[in-house]
Amino acid sequence: MSVVLKTPSTFQQYKTLLRKDLEQEFRTKEMITSMGIYALLVLVVFGAALGQTTQALDLLQVSGGLLWTLIVFTSLLGLNRSFNHEKEQGCLEGILLVPLDRSVIFLAKATSNILFLLAVEVITVPLFYFFFLTAVTPGESFWLLVLPLLVGTIGMAGIGTLLSTITVNTRGKDVMLAVLFVPIIFPLLFACASATTAIIVGAEGAMDVFYPALLLAAGYDVIMLLLSWVLYDFVISA
Amino acid sequence: MQAAITTKKLSKVFGTRKAVDNISLEVPQGAFLSIFGPNGAGKTTLLRMLSTLSRPTSGTAKLMGIDLKEDADKAREHIGLISHNSMLYPDLTAEQNLLLYAQLYGVQNPHERVMEMLEAVELKHRRLDVVRTFSRGMTQRLSIARALINDPDVVFLDEPYSGLDPHAVEIFDELIASQREGRTFVMVSHDLQKGFDMCTHALVLARGKEVAFGPKEEFEFGAFSLLYRETVGMGVS
Numbered sequence: 519m520s521v522v523l524k525t526p527s528t529f530q531q532y533k534t535l536l537r538k539d540l541e542q543e544f545r546t547k548e549m550i551t552s553m554g555i556y557a558l559l560v561l562v563v564f565g566a567a568l569g570q571t572t573q574a575l576d577l578l579q580v581s582g583g584l585l586w587t588l589i590v591f592t593s594l595l596g597l598n599r600s601f602n603h604e605k606e607q608g609c610l611e612g613i614l615l616v617p618l619d620r621s622v623i624f625l626a627k628a629t630s631n632i633l634f635l636l637a638v639e640v641i642t643v644p645l646f647y648f649f650f651l652t653a654v655t656p657g658e659s660f661w662l663l664v665l666p667l668l669v670g671t672i673g674m675a676g677i678g679t680l681l682s683t684i685t686v687n688t689r690g691k692d693v694m695l696a697v698l699f700v701p702i703i704f705p706l707l708f709a710c711a712s713a714t715t716a717i718i719v720g721a722e723g724a725m726d727v728f729y730p731a732l733l734l735a736a737g738y739d740v741i742m743l744l745l746s747w748v749l750y751d752f753v754i755s756a
Numbered sequence: 757m758q759a760a761i762t763t764k765k766l767s768k769v770f771g772t773r774k775a776v777d778n779i780s781l782e783v784p785q786g787a788f789l790s791i792f793g794p795n796g797a798g799k800t801t802l803l804r805m806l807s808t809l810s811r812p813t814s815g816t817a818k819l820m821g822i823d824l825k826e827d828a829d830k831a832r833e834h835i836g837l838i839s840h841n842s843m844l845y846p847d848l849t850a851e852q853n854l855l856l857y858a859q860l861y862g863v864q865n866p867h868e869r870v871m872e873m874l875e876a877v878e879l880k881h882r883r884l885d886v887v888r889t890f891s892r893g894m895t896q897r898l899s900i901a902r903a904l905i906n907d908p909d910v911v912f913l914d915e916p917y918s919g920l921d922p923h924a925v926e927i928f929d930e931l932i933a934s935q936r937e938g939r940t941f942v943m944v945s946h947d948l949q950k951g952f953d954m955c956t957h958a959l960v961l962a963r964g965k966e967v968a969f970g971p972k973e974e975f976e977f978g979a980f981s982l983l984y985r986e987t988v989g990m991g992v993s
Contacts, residue, residue, distance in 0.1 A: 521907035608841030617829035
């Protein structure tokens with residue numbers, strides 16, 4: 519059989535790479551399971567630590583920060599694992615041998631990381647509510663919580679994908695990723711925690727804090743994701 | 757006829773160490789080039805540059821007439837690489853792995869091509885099994901199918917025999933022999949006898965430099981193995 523090659527579109531290659539990540543995860547459930555169990559354990563630890571809190575207002579005011587602590591550490595665990603499959607058996611080199619734009623690899627990997635993190639959040643955020651917010655009364659616009667969660671998850675998974683590509687070949691990659699990840703996402707983390715706290719507390723003027731914080735987070739996402747996308751060819755080829 | 761591979765003063769520097777130092781070669785189409793040399797001689801670095809996985813520090817390299825620096829993507833359409841790493845996802849099935857690469861390369865009728873390659877490496881009956889369950893020999897056979905899925909003109913073999921038992925080596929050799937027609941092979945191997953038997957051209961490297969290069973007819977095996985032993989004694993750069 520003579521083989522005819524027709525250069526696939528960037529979108530086709532993106533879909534193929536994304537499907538590969540999803541197929542692997544559906545088979546192994548490695549990332550979602552480990553992130554999910556870790557998130558549950560962190561919730562239990564938070565529960566024990568905050569068990570002595572007597573004032574409902576205190577709990578409302580710290581819950582936004584607690585939720586983002588949970589998300590940051592859970593995403594770190596997932597990001598550390600996201601390139602394990604690529605390094606095993608030199609698969610990443612196999613992909614690099616294919617004539618494709620390197621930024622497609624970034625987009626596909628970032629998308630799969632976003633989806634896995636969102637899947638874990640779908641389970642852990644209701645549990646977080648059940649653990650910490652049933653005894654208190656969150657703000658009426660509690661449903662708006664989905665916006666900072668979405669914006670924060672996209673930013674963390676995107677930036678984290680670039681950083682995990684950088685650290686995957688380093689010694690002590692787990693620590694190295696955390697050392698790079700936390701300072702770089704700090705503005706995003708701060709903005710998302712502010713927006714989340716404003717929504718949960720729901721005090722008068724909460725929206726005056728919520729929308730600027732959300733805009734800051736979204737702006738940071740756009741800049742950092744564009745930067746990651748542009749830098750990816752250099753990073754992955756180094 | 758245009759050469760399959762041409763390099764001019766190709767060099768690669770890591771820090772202060774020259775891993776590959778001014779290598780100039782011309783490998784004709786259909787040739788089988790075996791690259792020999794001690795550990796650290798620059799064999800794998802040269803192979804990685806020729807297969808576009810690493811960028812040269814200086815010099816030029818062309819593959820099927822395409823400059824690797826100027827149009828690496830175009831050159832990649834002509835390249836297949838088999839190494840001791842299978843480059844296969846252990847948690848995907850044999851079929852999923854080949855289909856992934858076929859679709860990324862833009863192979864027309866990818867399903868048919870995948871079945872054809874699975875049949876060629878006698879793994880069609882295991883197509884729905886995940887690669888993690890395969891023996892080393894089976895994985896390496898599937899790796900051949902992966903490397904040939906885009907019907908490359910030039911196939912690089914980077915120590916492909918490591919970890920294979922004698923039976924798997926025999927099957928691997930038969931498969932490679934069946935794929936020789938119309939293709940150029942470049943192999944890095946520590947097995948002097950096997951590498952010499954298979955090749956039409958030989959290259960000996962030491963400390964990143966070319967010690968000997970030419971068609972096999974120019975070398976007599978006894979003298980060649982003596983040269984190789986002396987080269988090994990030269991150590992690394």
